[in-house]
Amino acid sequence: MNESFSKLRVNSERMMAAFEQLAAIGSTGDGGLNRPTFSEAHLAARKWFRAEVENAGFEFRTDGAGNHSAFLFCGDKNAPTLLFGSHLDSVPNGGRFDGALGVMAAFEVLRTINESGINLKVNLEAIDFTDEEGTHLSLFGSSAVAGHLRDEDMQKPYSGRENFLQALARAGLTEEGLFSAHRKKKSLAGYLELHIEQGKRLERAEINIGIVSAIVGYGSYRLSFIGRADHAGSTSMADRLDSGQGAASFILSAREAVMRDFPNCVANVGKIDFAPGASNIVPARADLLLEFRSPDADQLARLDNVLMQLANEKAEQFGLKLLSEPLGKHLPNLMSADIQQTFQKSCANLGLSSVILASGAIHDAQSLVDVCPIGMIFVPSVDGASHAPREFTQWEDCLNGANVLLQTVLRLVS
Ligand SMILES: [Zn+2]
Structure with missing residues (x-):
């Protein structure tokens, strides 16, 4: 990389002023933000971004899925585009x-x-992807760009079909038009994303930048422990086939097993239903929803086995039958090794500490995993808080992230 490039830094005041103007749109007054996709506040934020892009003299682009971007031709008009945003x-x-x-x-x-007037081998595009959070469809805009949108998903959006169609209309989009956002593989040189960590690892370790190695994969099951309903007063403890005891014992043992043998994984039972469901009946059936995540595909398979074996053991221990129904499975999405190394070099050049870690949350980057090389960095979240008004990142950390992004773009394509 050219020596002068490595000294280039973003304009902190300008970035902060823009960030604060944006944060005022949909502000809840307590430091938080209420900007669900295609709400009035979200449409206002999109309009503001468009004006910023145009006022700064960039070409503003939009596509059939409502993704908005600022485009910069850096050289050959037919060169591929390096995409970055969130x-x-x-x-x-x-x-x-x-x-x-x-x-x-x-x-x-x-x-x-x-x-800076630098000429690069690719064109650059800063993008705002539509509906990452899934007000209607998770990773909606990035999935559309990657060509992953499915008709059946659009029949069952989280917001309900009618709300979804009304929201599209408010944003000036049509259902048929969504598919036109699909981009050809060769048109993209890569995708980079800076995001807050939404966890405590960086803050705890006092590290400036997290370089994401993978976005975790997950498995989920409905597990049903089946015993026998009995009078809860007159049946002795020893004589019961209590599905609730089996389920509870499984939940605690799963936690122990994950903490002991799978330190970088998580498991969660987020819902449990007892039937018949009364305080005076021994529960005949306990249905629970289990989900577990891992950054590594082999480890995810091992964890799956261990948890299923544990559920069987617990069923046997309490004299229960076990039914298991797989609900979903998604393999981890790996970040490009080259881009991870380039992020590391950028951090070292900027005098910032960095660590390689996996993302436990989903992000737009993973939509593009089979389209182009992807890379992602995290900056520390104070107290790990996110998806809440107390979410906060020190400005210095925001700025560090932006400079790592800048240096990495330059290193990758100059
Ligand atoms: Zn996010």
């Missing part, structure tokens, strides 16, 4: 940094490179 939508009563930081940093990187 999302401007939020969960209901969420935080100011989730997604918005990534879009504002991407736009600032574009402005900085534009001002």
